[in-house]
Amino acid sequence: MKLHADDEALAKFLSGLNSQIAAFASKHAGDAEQLIAAKDYPGALREIEGGLREDPGNHRLVELSATVRGQLAQKVTPEQKKQVEQLYYRAVEEYLKGDYATAGKLADEVLSLDPGSESGKALKEKVDAAMRLTK
Numbered sequence: 174m175k176l177h178a179d180d181e182a183l184a185k186f187l188s189g190l191n192s193q194i195a196a197f198a199s200k201h202a203g204d205a206e207q208l209i210a211a212k213d214y215p216g217a218l219r220e221i222e223g224g225l226r227e228d229p230g231n232h233r234l235v236e237l238s239a240t241v242r243g244q245l246a247q248k249v250t251p252e253q254k255k256q257v258e259q260l261y262y263r264a265v266e267e268y269l270k271g272d273y274a275t276a277g278k279l280a281d282e283v284l285s286l287d288p289g290s291e292s293g294k295a296l297k298e299k300v301d302a303a304m305r306l307t308k
Contacts, residue, residue: 198228205237214244215288245289257287264296273304 177183201224208217218241224234249257264279277300283293 194228198224198231198234200224202231202233202237205234205241209237209241209244214241214248217241218245218288242289245287249287249289253286257283257290257293260286261290261293261296264300268296268300268303273300273307276300277304 174180174183174187201220205217205220205224208214208220218238221234221238221241224231225238228234260279260283264276264283267273267276267279277297280293280297280300283290284297287293
């Protein structure tokens with residue numbers, strides 16, 4: 174837009190695109206709120222993350238994410254936290270060795286035990302990216 178500030182067609186296109194992104198994020202937020210009401214926090218988190226991939230600055234989704242992560246953190250017992258930590262470090266070790274399939278399975282276990290794990294999520298994304306690059 175800076176280069177073509179007076180291009181009405183471009184402005185109309187961008188306006189429509191922004192509207193579609195807002196509608197997409199709103200749908201994910203609404204779906205997440207329904208899942209939160211049903212106490213399906215892992216499902217709600219998946220919806221929120223889907224919306225945030227398209228609209229990372231969406232305040233409603235960011236706030237919902239914080240709420241859901243707080244709920245998920247409360248549900249992880251100290252024993253599960255220890256198990257999650259061990260699985261995470263095993264997954265990192267396999268990732269560093271280049272065994273991405275095993276690292277991915279371990280990262281999935283981390284996320285199944287603690288769906289709100291930021292480190293588990295980041296590792297899973299790295300493993301998935303590495304697997305795509307090696308194919």
